[in-house]
Amino acid sequence: MRQNGNDRPTLFLDGEEVAFTPGETLFEVAERHGKEIPTLCYDPRLEPFGGCRLCIVELEGARNPVASCTTRAEPGMRVTTRSGRLEMHRRVLLEMVASENRDIDVDPLSGYASQEMATLVDRYEARTGRFQGRRSGTSRHDDPNPFISRDYENCISCYRCVRVCAEQEGDYAISVMNRGFETQITTEFAGHLRDSACTFCGQCIHTCPTGALGDLKALRNAEVPGETQKTRTICPYCGVGCSVDILTRGDTIVGIHPAMDGPANEGALCVKGQFAFDFVQHPDRLKTPFVRDESGALRPATWDEALDRAAEGLSAVVEKHGRHSLYAVASGRAPNEAAYLMQKFVRAGLGTNYIDNCSRA
DSSP states (O other): OOBOTTSOBEEEETTEEEEOOTTOBHHHHHHHTTOOOOOSSOOTTSOOOOOSOTTEEEETTOSSOEETTTOBOOTTOEEESOOHHHHHHHHHHHHHHHHTOSOSOOOGGGOTTTTHHHHHHHHTTOOOOTTOOOOOOOOOTTOOOSSEEEOGGGOOOOOHHHHHIIIIIOOOOOEEESOGGGOEEEOGGGOOGGGTTOOOOOHHHHHOSSSSEEEHHHHTTTTSOSOOEEEEEEOSSSSSOOEEEEEEETTEEEEEEEOTTOTTTTTOOOHHHHHTTGGGGOTTSOOSOEEEOTTSOEEEOOHHHHHHHHHHHHHHHHHHHOGGGOOEEEOTTSOHHHHHHHHHIIIIISOOOOEEESOOO
8 A cells, every 4th residue: 555654645636746635536635735626426425426416537447438536545546637639539429418408507596506517517618519509408397486486408417316305404305206218306296396295495495406496485586786796694594503695786685595514504505595585675664663652553663663662661570579570481492592582681681580591302
């Protein structure tokens, strides 16, 4: 076994001796050393699949190129990641893949990975159209769900959506039917998503490299003017602390991307974190507090007035009935900071320990 000074095995990558950790694939080793190997079926969160064959590399002693995403690194291997033969192979593959799709260019609002195929097609100058013919995939524009576009005429059968649904979410809502040119992404009994085990987490959207599965709510904002900006923040819906990238154009939120490097979620979100962003700009959203006047009708008020009114009401109850007459129930989904402030307010502010939360499930 060939090893370096740190007792790690080594191999030769494009002529350079590099160390690797046992169990790593050639793709992982190459990526760690800054080698750009194209792929369409690879997602680092999923088990390697080796379906698209774009990540092939030349391995000394092997009869044919091997898929780097499924080939484990072994000591002494001599690997070539780029050559004229490999680049021609990749270009032809991309031409063939693109020939079956209705669209190569899709709106970036479709999803996190939606530009991957278009980027590779342009990099390899594969917009030749020489293999143009019958298109595969039948879109499900009849699906009435409000969240996910099922535009399978842009599907390349990379199965990333199927695998992320099974391996990451555990729903198994998406599957594959038929074989060869008739291969189709589907649900059980070829029905609608809302009738399947789908939880509308959106992970299938954001792993799709072609926009075949798209974010319908974000795409409705495609005509909003301005350049799309990303702002990293934390989802406010519960206490898990999922990291998200808010997509904005000007002052308008146009979509949400999960943070693939988010420490709490690693690219996963729930249906609320992914799709429930339009309340921010909803025309019915209250922009000012309301208090009741002498007749009992609600009227707009300042925050100071509203807070003073609430404080007066609580103080009056304590004065009349005693501090133990008040009882607080906090949300079990509140962030830690909010839970701390709630108990501090009740214990220090109201002088009682009567506080509980709604976590009973």
